Amino acid sequence: MRDLTRLILPTVREILRQGKPAQVREAVAALHPADTADLLLALEEDEATTLFRALDAERRVQVFEHLDADQQEWLIGRLGAEVMSRVLDEMASDDRADLFKHLPGTTRERLFPLLAQAERNDVKRLLEFPEGTAGSIMSTEYASVHPDMSVSEALEHLRRVAPKRETVYTIYVTDEERRLAGVVSLLELITTAPSRKVREVMQPRVVSLPADTDQEEVARTVAKYDFLALPIVDAEGRLVGIVTHDDVIDVLEQEHAEDVQLASAIGPTEAPYSKASVGLLIRKRAGWLLVLLVAGFLSSTVISAFEESLAAVVALAFFIPVLIDSGGNTGSQSATLVIRALATGDLDLGSWLRVVGKELAVGLGLGALLALTVTLWSLVWPEARHVAPVVGMTMVLLVLWANLVGAAMPLLLRRLGIDPAVASAPLITTLVDATGLLIYFSLASWLLGL
Amino acid sequence: MRDLTRLILPTVREILRQGKPAQVREAVAALHPADTADLLLALEEDEATTLFRALDAERRVQVFEHLDADQQEWLIGRLGAEVMSRVLDEMASDDRADLFKHLPGTTRERLFPLLAQAERNDVKRLLEFPEGTAGSIMSTEYASVHPDMSVSEALEHLRRVAPKRETVYTIYVTDEERRLAGVVSLLELITTAPSRKVREVMQPRVVSLPADTDQEEVARTVAKYDFLALPIVDAEGRLVGIVTHDDVIDVLEQEHAEDVQLASAIGPTEAPYSKASVGLLIRKRAGWLLVLLVAGFLSSTVISAFEESLAAVVALAFFIPVLIDSGGNTGSQSATLVIRALATGDLDLGSWLRVVGKELAVGLGLGALLALTVTLWSLVWPEARHVAPVVGMTMVLLVLWANLVGAAMPLLLRRLGIDPAVASAPLITTLVDATGLLIYFSLASWLLGL
Numbered sequence: 092m093r094d095l096t097r098l099i100l101p102t103v104r105e106i107l108r109q110g111k112p113a114q115v116r117e118a119v120a121a122l123h124p125a126d127t128a129d130l131l132l133a134l135e136e137d138e139a140t141t142l143f144r145a146l147d148a149e150r151r152v153q154v155f156e157h158l159d160a161d162q163q164e165w166l167i168g169r170l171g172a173e174v175m176s177r178v179l180d181e182m183a184s185d186d187r188a189d190l191f192k193h194l195p196g197t198t199r200e201r202l203f204p205l206l207a208q209a210e211r212n213d214v215k216r217l218l219e220f221p222e223g224t225a226g227s228i229m230s231t232e233y234a235s236v237h238p239d240m241s242v243s244e245a246l247e248h249l250r251r252v253a254p255k256r257e258t259v260y261t262i263y264v265t266d267e268e269r270r271l272a273g274v275v276s277l278l279e280l281i282t283t284a285p286s287r288k289v290r291e292v293m294q295p296r297v298v299s300l301p302a303d304t305d306q307e308e309v310a311r312t313v314a315k316y317d318f319l320a321l322p323i324v325d326a327e328g329r330l331v332g333i334v335t336h337d338d339v340i341d342v343l344e345q346e347h348a349e350d351v352q353l354a355s356a357i358g359p360t361e362a363p364y365s366k367a368s369v370g371l372l373i374r375k376r377a378g379w380l381l382v383l384l385v386a387g388f389l390s391s392t393v394i395s396a397f398e399e400s401l402a403a404v405v406a407l408a409f410f411i412p413v414l415i416d417s418g419g420n421t422g423s424q425s426a427t428l429v430i431r432a433l434a435t436g437d438l439d440l441g442s443w444l445r446v447v448g449k450e451l452a453v454g455l456g457l458g459a460l461l462a463l464t465v466t467l468w469s470l471v472w473p474e475a476r477h478v479a480p481v482v483g484m485t486m487v488l489l490v491l492w493a494n495l496v497g498a499a500m501p502l503l504l505r506r507l508g509i510d511p512a513v514a515s516a517p518l519i520t521t522l523v524d525a526t527g528l529l530i531y532f533s534l535a536s537w538l539l540g541l
Numbered sequence: 542m543r544d545l546t547r548l549i550l551p552t553v554r555e556i557l558r559q560g561k562p563a564q565v566r567e568a569v570a571a572l573h574p575a576d577t578a579d580l581l582l583a584l585e586e587d588e589a590t591t592l593f594r595a596l597d598a599e600r601r602v603q604v605f606e607h608l609d610a611d612q613q614e615w616l617i618g619r620l621g622a623e624v625m626s627r628v629l630d631e632m633a634s635d636d637r638a639d640l641f642k643h644l645p646g647t648t649r650e651r652l653f654p655l656l657a658q659a660e661r662n663d664v665k666r667l668l669e670f671p672e673g674t675a676g677s678i679m680s681t682e683y684a685s686v687h688p689d690m691s692v693s694e695a696l697e698h699l700r701r702v703a704p705k706r707e708t709v710y711t712i713y714v715t716d717e718e719r720r721l722a723g724v725v726s727l728l729e730l731i732t733t734a735p736s737r738k739v740r741e742v743m744q745p746r747v748v749s750l751p752a753d754t755d756q757e758e759v760a761r762t763v764a765k766y767d768f769l770a771l772p773i774v775d776a777e778g779r780l781v782g783i784v785t786h787d788d789v790i791d792v793l794e795q796e797h798a799e800d801v802q803l804a805s806a807i808g809p810t811e812a813p814y815s816k817a818s819v820g821l822l823i824r825k826r827a828g829w830l831l832v833l834l835v836a837g838f839l840s841s842t843v844i845s846a847f848e849e850s851l852a853a854v855v856a857l858a859f860f861i862p863v864l865i866d867s868g869g870n871t872g873s874q875s876a877t878l879v880i881r882a883l884a885t886g887d888l889d890l891g892s893w894l895r896v897v898g899k900e901l902a903v904g905l906g907l908g909a910l911l912a913l914t915v916t917l918w919s920l921v922w923p924e925a926r927h928v929a930p931v932v933g934m935t936m937v938l939l940v941l942w943a944n945l946v947g948a949a950m951p952l953l954l955r956r957l958g959i960d961p962a963v964a965s966a967p968l969i970t971t972l973v974d975a976t977g978l979l980i981y982f983s984l985a986s987w988l989l990g991l
Contacts, residue, residue: 121746123746123748123766125765125766125767246731250731250732253728253732259728260710260727260728260769277710277727277728277731278703278709278710278727281700281727281731282700282703296571296573298573310790313790314787314790314791314794315575316573316575317575317787319710319769319786336769336786336787336790337764337767337786339790340760340763340764340786340789340790340793341764343790343793343797344764344793344885347793347797347800348881350797350801351800351801351804351877351880351881352877352881354801354804354805354877354966355804355870355873355874355877355966356870356873356874357874357878363882363885363887364878364879364881364882364887364888365882365887365888365892365895369899369902369903369906372878372899372903373903373906373907373910376871376874376903376907377906377907377910379870380867380870380871380874380907380910380911381910381911381914383866383867383870384863384866384867384911384914384915385914385918387862387863387866387867388863388918390862390863391859391860391862391863391925394858394859394862395856395859395924395925398855398856398924401858402852402855405848405851405852405855406845406848408844408851408858408861409841409844409845410841411844411858411861411862412837412840412841412844412861412865412974412978413837413838413840413841415862415866416833416834416837416865416869416967416970416971416974417830417833417834417837419967419970420805420806420829420830420833420967423805423806423966423967424805424806424807424826424830426805427801427802427804427805427807428807428814428822429814430801431798431801431802431814432813432814432815435813437813437814437815438814438815442815445815449819449822452819453819453822453823453826456819456823456827457823457827457830460823460827460830460831461830461831461834464831464835465834474845474848475841475845516804516805516873516966516967517866517869517870517873517966520866520869521866524862524866528862
């Protein structure tokens with residue numbers, strides 16, 4: 092629970108108990124809609140419903156937009172579609188499309204007829220864009236003006252449409268066919284002579300992206316140019332929407348969450364930890380754990396194949412954990428570096444040969460360092476002295492090999508059209524385990540004459 | 542290399558070879574400063590210097606701001622402090638402070654006298670804020686107006702100061718002591734009667750944060766409220782700077798990079814992979830690998846302590862990899878979930894008991910599932926059948942234990958004031974290995990009567 096919510100919760104509860112809508116409205120008027128949304132989540136269901144009903148129409152929309160899709164769905168269920176239809180009509184187009192995307196089919200069917208015709212078409216159009224593309228996160232409420240308008244006409248137009256626009260600070264100049272002709276900022280408009288034409292003031296070169304662009308590339312582009320908003324165009328170059336700076340922050344946070352979950356082999360989940368049930372957590376985590384466990388049976392088989400060598404020199408078993416952990420750690424380091432470089436555009440597939448060359452050198456360096464350490468240690472340990480050369484040589488080869496696998500796997504996955512981040516530390520560890528043990532016991536059989 | 546850069550590079554090189562500054566300037570006039578910066582990085586050193594010299598003063602500043610601190614440092618070295626002093630005077634205050642933070646002492650001493658007095662004081666003030674705080678990322682170029690100004694006076698003032706401000710879309714209303722009295726948007730100013738007072742139009746409640754706030758909390762606050770900019774205040778509540786939406790994106794990207802590096806035990810580095818030398822990569826990676834290797838020696842010691850049991854039942858060794866990998870995977874899953882929940886504010890230290898309770902249940906569920914799988918598998922494997930009960934029981938206990946360690950470690954680190962993200966998968970794996978093996982061999986000795 093947020094600090095602010097904790098502070099005001101008792102008072103709000105008391106006012107809600109007295110049940111006077113005007114008082115409730117007044118009490119939360121001082122709050123930012125985002126804080127009101129936090130408050131709503133902290134209240135009991137009945138209290139939350141009472142609070143939301145007491146808000147005036149405009150505030151309802153603002154608060155509703157700050158809730159997650161499943162919280163929105165819950166509220167719709169509680170308040171009835173009729174109460175909600177105005178909220179749905181007036182909310183931002185991207186948030187609305189997002190909500191409909193998450194709603195179960197039956198609720199969606201029930202709500203659709205309640206929307207005004209224009210909003211219904213808008214939702215349908217936005218829902219056609221696949222998840223994760225620019226089209227799926229863009230808003231259709233951009234501000235646009237015609238190049239032949241005068242600056243004063245443009246300003247007059249903007250004042251009128253502003254309440255229904257996501258931003259009027261970046262204004263797109265479009266021709267009759269809605270094709271992007273330029274871009275101009277509100278600042279440029281208010282600091283220039285009102286009689287000039289928009290055409291003379293606008294910047295004719297506009298960075299834009301097609302609606303099927305991956306959302307991560309959209310985020311990267313906005314970050315690179317420090318834009319407030321990025322225009323999205325269709326195949327014919329017509330303006331169809333904008334992605335604003337706050338959408339970009341949401342995309343980055345979402346991609347970040349996905350990346351760290353993948354990196355530790357957790358299935359994708361949007362539910363915050365505190366809200367996730369034990370059952371949900373087990374379901375999201377068990378899948379990968381089981382896959383990795385079954386893949387790990389290969390390691391068991393490798394060891395059992397060398398059962399006699401192991402029985403002859405039990406000291407070989409002492410080093411199984413440090414060897415496979417070192418391989419796993421090295422491989423997941425190189426995988427992380429390459430995944431990150433691919434995600435930020437620092438590397439592309441064309442440079443795979445350079446990556447392999449670099450990681451050969453790095454792997455050799457790291458392998459030598461780790462081998463030296465483990466050899467020195469096993470030499471001073473009387474019970475392990477006779478296996479020291481085997482352990483040292485295995486370490487060099489294993490680290491070199493694991494490092495290459497870790498670096499190559501994300502490149503291979505990207506080449507196959509799979510998210511490179513799937514090459515998680517646990518997956519690489521498991522893959523490298525069996526081969527590492529094979530190297531270890533083969534070397535042992537050979538060097539110790541087993 | 543970016544696609545656009547690749548396309549224009551040959552032509553730009555040709556023009557640079559002809560050595561006519563006017564032509565160079567014209568050629569890059571069409572490029573966004575961010576693209577010109579990309580171009581500079583792709584050119585040879587001499588070419589880059591020629592290109593930068595050919596730009597006009599205003600464009601130099603814009604391009605320079607899009608370079609990284611070490612690229613900026615390199616350019617200063619090439620062009621001489623005298624050429625650069627105007628660029629330094631005119632660049633955004635937060636970018637300038639960032640540059641000075643990164644410069645080596647001698648260069649800094651040499652550049653300081655070249656700055657105008659006001660800029661010199663500005664840099665000194667900003668450098669006093671510790672790295673990672675709101676103060677260290679804020680800009681001092683905010684737009685502010687007085688509450689008693691009329692709207693038309695305010696607009697006139699904004700038009701005049703706009704070129705020297707990071708943004709004039711969010712305007713802060715401050716009294717004589719620079720204390721925050723309210724906030725108003727440019728949109729509100731241009732859609733209201735010019736004769737009204739700012740005081741009547743402004744929103745008197747302003748969300749602001751003190752300058753010593755952690756930059757991650759700043760980013761979270763901007764993301765929550767969808768702000769363009771967040772005002773930063775000193776201990777007396779006086780406005781000292783703003784953090785803008787593009788700074789927030791940079792913070793998120795930086796924190797993301799740090800998190801994934803920590804998660805796979807890589808030392809923090811800002812250098813992109815493609816630019817990092819083999820030596821740098823080895824240095825950044827070797828530290829943790831060595832620490833983990835040495836910590837792993839404990840596992841070796843545990844196994845050696847049970848050397849006789851192992852010699853009696855060699856089949857016990859078959860399951861060492863799958864057992865310790867399962868423990869490591871489970872522990873790093875719960876660590877990841879708790880680290881993320883702490884970072885997003887979804888969990889705080891006060892809820893540790895709830896986390897432990899939840900993870901006990903989740904660990905038991907996952908442990909039972911994995912134990913069932915591994916037991917079934919070892920039962921159908923003739924050589925391993927006699928150790929199946931030991932392996933199954935160890936799996937339940939180990940997964941339960943690893944899951945708790947993974948969840949508790951980030952909480953403990955946060956309590957000690959250490960970044961919870963230090964509880965990386967490799968660290969948890971290594972920590973759980975030795976205890977897991979102890980459970981395994983103790984159970985084996987007891988159940989098999991070794």
